[in-house]
Amino acid sequence: MTPAEPSTRAEDTMYIPSFDDVCAAHERVAPWIHRTPVLTSSTFDRMTGAELLFKCENFQKAGAFKARGATNAVFSLDENEAERGVATHSSGNHALSLSRAAQCRGIPCTVVMPHTAPQAKMDAVRGYGGEIVTCEPSLEARERTLNSIIAESGANFVHPYNDHRVIAGQGTCAREFLDQAGPLDALIAPIGGGGMISGSSLTCANVSPSTRVYAGEPTQADDAWRSFRAGEIIEDDAPDTIADGLRVSLRPLTWHFVSNYVSDVLLATEDEIVDAMRLVWQRMKIVIEPSSAVALAALFNNPDLFAGKRVGVIVTGGNVDLDKLPWMRGA
Amino acid sequence: MTPAEPSTRAEDTMYIPSFDDVCAAHERVAPWIHRTPVLTSSTFDRMTGAELLFKCENFQKAGAFKARGATNAVFSLDENEAERGVATHSSGNHALSLSRAAQCRGIPCTVVMPHTAPQAKMDAVRGYGGEIVTCEPSLEARERTLNSIIAESGANFVHPYNDHRVIAGQGTCAREFLDQAGPLDALIAPIGGGGMISGSSLTCANVSPSTRVYAGEPTQADDAWRSFRAGEIIEDDAPDTIADGLRVSLRPLTWHFVSNYVSDVLLATEDEIVDAMRLVWQRMKIVIEPSSAVALAALFNNPDLFAGKRVGVIVTGGNVDLDKLPWMRGA
Numbered sequence: 001m002t003p004a005e006p007s008t009r010a011e012d013t014m015y016i017p018s019f020d021d022v023c024a025a026h027e028r029v030a031p032w033i034h035r036t037p038v039l040t041s042s043t044f045d046r047m048t049g050a051e052l053l054f055k056c057e058n059f060q061k062a063g064a065f066k067a068r069g070a071t072n073a074v075f076s077l078d079e080n081e082a083e084r085g086v087a088t089h090s091s092g093n094h095a096l097s098l099s100r101a102a103q104c105r106g107i108p109c110t111v112v113m114p115h116t117a118p119q120a121k122m123d124a125v126r127g128y129g130g131e132i133v134t135c136e137p138s139l140e141a142r143e144r145t146l147n148s149i150i151a152e153s154g155a156n157f158v159h160p161y162n163d164h165r166v167i168a169g170q171g172t173c174a175r176e177f178l179d180q181a182g183p184l185d186a187l188i189a190p191i192g193g194g195g196m197i198s199g200s201s202l203t204c205a206n207v208s209p210s211t212r213v214y215a216g217e218p219t220q221a222d223d224a225w226r227s228f229r230a231g232e233i234i235e236d237d238a239p240d241t242i243a244d245g246l247r248v249s250l251r252p253l254t255w256h257f258v259s260n261y262v263s264d265v266l267l268a269t270e271d272e273i274v275d276a277m278r279l280v281w282q283r284m285k286i287v288i289e290p291s292s293a294v295a296l297a298a299l300f301n302n303p304d305l306f307a308g309k310r311v312g313v314i315v316t317g318g319n320v321d322l323d324k325l326p327w328m329r330g331a
Numbered sequence: 332m333t334p335a336e337p338s339t340r341a342e343d344t345m346y347i348p349s350f351d352d353v354c355a356a357h358e359r360v361a362p363w364i365h366r367t368p369v370l371t372s373s374t375f376d377r378m379t380g381a382e383l384l385f386k387c388e389n390f391q392k393a394g395a396f397k398a399r400g401a402t403n404a405v406f407s408l409d410e411n412e413a414e415r416g417v418a419t420h421s422s423g424n425h426a427l428s429l430s431r432a433a434q435c436r437g438i439p440c441t442v443v444m445p446h447t448a449p450q451a452k453m454d455a456v457r458g459y460g461g462e463i464v465t466c467e468p469s470l471e472a473r474e475r476t477l478n479s480i481i482a483e484s485g486a487n488f489v490h491p492y493n494d495h496r497v498i499a500g501q502g503t504c505a506r507e508f509l510d511q512a513g514p515l516d517a518l519i520a521p522i523g524g525g526g527m528i529s530g531s532s533l534t535c536a537n538v539s540p541s542t543r544v545y546a547g548e549p550t551q552a553d554d555a556w557r558s559f560r561a562g563e564i565i566e567d568d569a570p571d572t573i574a575d576g577l578r579v580s581l582r583p584l585t586w587h588f589v590s591n592y593v594s595d596v597l598l599a600t601e602d603e604i605v606d607a608m609r610l611v612w613q614r615m616k617i618v619i620e621p622s623s624a625v626a627l628a629a630l631f632n633n634p635d636l637f638a639g640k641r642v643g644v645i646v647t648g649g650n651v652d653l654d655k656l657p658w659m660r661g662a
Contacts, residue, residue: 037368039390058616059370278653285389285618285649318616322609328659 016256017164019206022171022199025072029169032071032104033061038180043283048299049307053184055177058288058318062100062128064093064245065173065196065316066160072169073158074101082107084154089142091117092245093317094160099130110155112146114138120321161195162251170199175207177312184211186306189314190294191215191224191265192246194254196316201261211312212263214305216298218242218273223249224258225265242270242326245291245317266305268297274326276300280315287318290326347587348495350537353502353530356403360500363402363435364392369511374614379630380638384515386508389619389649393431393459395424395576396504396527396647397491403500404489405432413438418486420473422448423576424648425491430461441486443477445469451652492526493582501530506538508643515542517637520645521625522546522555522596523577525585527647532592542643543594545636547629549573549604554580555589556596573601573657576622576648597636599628605657607631611646618649621657 039054057065074086085108088098095111102109109130113122114137122132135145150157158166173196174187187204191197197215204211217224221239227250235249250258258265268276277293280286292315299306299313370385388396405417416439419429426442433440440461444453445468453463466476481488489497504527505518518535522528528546535542548555552570558581566580581589589596599607608624611617623646630637630644 037370039368056616063616281618281653285387285394287612287616287618322612322656322658325653325656327653 014252015164016253017168017171017202019171019202021164021168022175022203025068025165025168026172026175028075029068029071029172032075032101033067034059035176036060038177039284039286041284044296048303051310053177053181053310053312054284055173055180055312055314056286057173058286058292058315060317062093062096063317063319064097065170065314066093066097067100068172069161069163069166069169069195069199070094070097070158071101071104072172073156073163073165074098074105074107076165077156081156084156085109086158087112087146087149087153087155088158088160089113089146090160091121093319095121095125095130096128096319098158099125099128103129108153108155110149110153112142112149114142118321160248161193161198162253164253166195167198167202167253167257170196171203172199173314174200174203177314178203178208178211181312183310184208184312185309186212186214186263187312187314188214188216188266188295188299190243190246190291190316191217191258192221192243192291193248194224194250194258196314197262198254198257200314201257205261213261214298215258215262215265216295217265217267218246218294219267219269221246222267225267227255228258228262228265231259241273243273243291243294245289246294266298266302268294268301272297272301278327286315287320288315289317289320292316292318345583346495347584348499348502348533350502350533352495352499353506353534356399356496356499357503357506359406360399360402360503363406363432364398365390366507367391369508370615370617372615375627379634382641384508384512384641384643385615386504386511386643386645387617388504389617389623389646391648393424393427394648394650395428396501396645397424397428398431399503400492400494400497400500400526400530401425401428401489402432402435403503404487404494404496405429405436405438407496408487412487415485415487416440417489418443418477418480418484419489419491420444420477421491422452423491424650426452426456426461427459427650429489430456430459434460439484439486441480441484443473443480445473449652491579492524492529493584495584497526498529498533498584498588501527502534503530504645505531505534508645509534509539509542512643514641515539515643516640517543517545517594518643518645519545519547519597519626519630521574521577521622521647522548522589523552523622524579525555525581525589527645528593529585529588531645532588536592544592545629546589546593546596547626548596548598549577549625550598550600552577553598556598558586559589559593559596562590572604574604574622574625576620577625597629597633599625599632603628603632609658617646618651619646620648620651623647623649
């Protein structure tokens, strides 16, 4: 699933970000992102017997928490680096967020996408000023294309999650959340590559060590669940889940945080994810994407773990295709 | 459209609520309702050249601002009145809100609905403990049924909008909004029967007289627009609009406020309403019902009126059937 990546990648140095990095990131990104609100729901409190607080990163700039890490990476660059621009591979929220962050700084952003990516996603990236370079839908083609862009332009590669600047940026979410919500017994967020979970773990370990961090994962993309139990990274073989933000595997930097700080990885099936997503739309009146619903669905599956607790739920994003909702016939 | 109503109706006395009534209502309902958040959207600011602030009553208890007026009416009753319960006719948000308010106070609530009302709406009312009495889908049957309930039980009739307690309750929304948002040049809300617009006008006239109040209305249910221009109540003849909360006509009490305090009534077509609704879901990531989108659509239609202004938009509710979204094929 995850082959060798361009040699400019941050993990080569395996610099593990500190909480100081999170604080510096927060100061750096604050002018460019939203301090998103925290919502509550008496319905979900009743259903779970817990006191739930929802951090609404679906209201974040570009529609997802990814704005935090991408913005931190872009504004961490010195002037020389910045003028050569940034580049990444992603057909999801990271591509949007990096394009937007680059637009905020006025530097170029190149996104490598398979030519099979939905037109709507390409349009959204272009809407934020990103330049798209398409490639064949294979990992080899993606690598090669990204490498040649970097070789030619000197652009800085910003990996969607295995990048210390990105993780420090994502850590600003839990920092805000604890500030807004007060003490939390537990915090749960979905896990794909592990950027949000890594940043959240880092912040909780420093600001609120008694807060247990849980990761929610689709049963059909359970690489983090298996890795957590095996004690080493196990990559997914072509995971297929409606939670399209969670189809990627852990990498060394995120594995560091998952293996050291996470209390458990909890699973949810596809039906449970869709049911939770729909229930949030219906009762909380907010638009969340399937990946975001995974955390709540996983929480529902483990009532004993959370009943009587004060639990923070990170609602990671709200970018959905309104014409293809999972409960629509034929969607 | 609007025949004689049960003789217990509040309009018989035509008591015009004052701002003191709004303040008393606010204290009365505060423990039972949400102080809903105010959101902004750089997308919509860019589109309109205005600074828009959205008061999110879609996050209100029972999913709509109607919780304010209904709760005020229920908690205004003295002990003797209260034990005989409340009754109303509505198949919409007022029915939900009155049932919930009665449940909060622990008193009975009877709702008269045509037997043709959607099962989902009936289930929702029952979910809040309301008792449904069905009748034939005619105004005469509705009248007769409600009158006999009131005669038998002595229940207090709470009209969906032509009731001073309800109007005073709806006025708490603008009071919170001005407190949260600061000075507003204009405030816009949808208009059906006029309860929200009346309460908003009442509050603005007392707290912020320089704030101009606008009402947004579907072109296909333009009775308020025609009334405003004619200088007298003109009732709609079977209006047909997707904004199902706005199919009712003004009544004497709401006409008092509309005719005296509203700057203008602005129209939007069905397509404009659906487009605005979808755009809000897509960009703001909140679920709003068609009636709520009418205000924004009407605002879009009058750019010169709002450009450069600080404008409050009341997002009135978020109760939609997720299986029948207006942009779905065959919906």
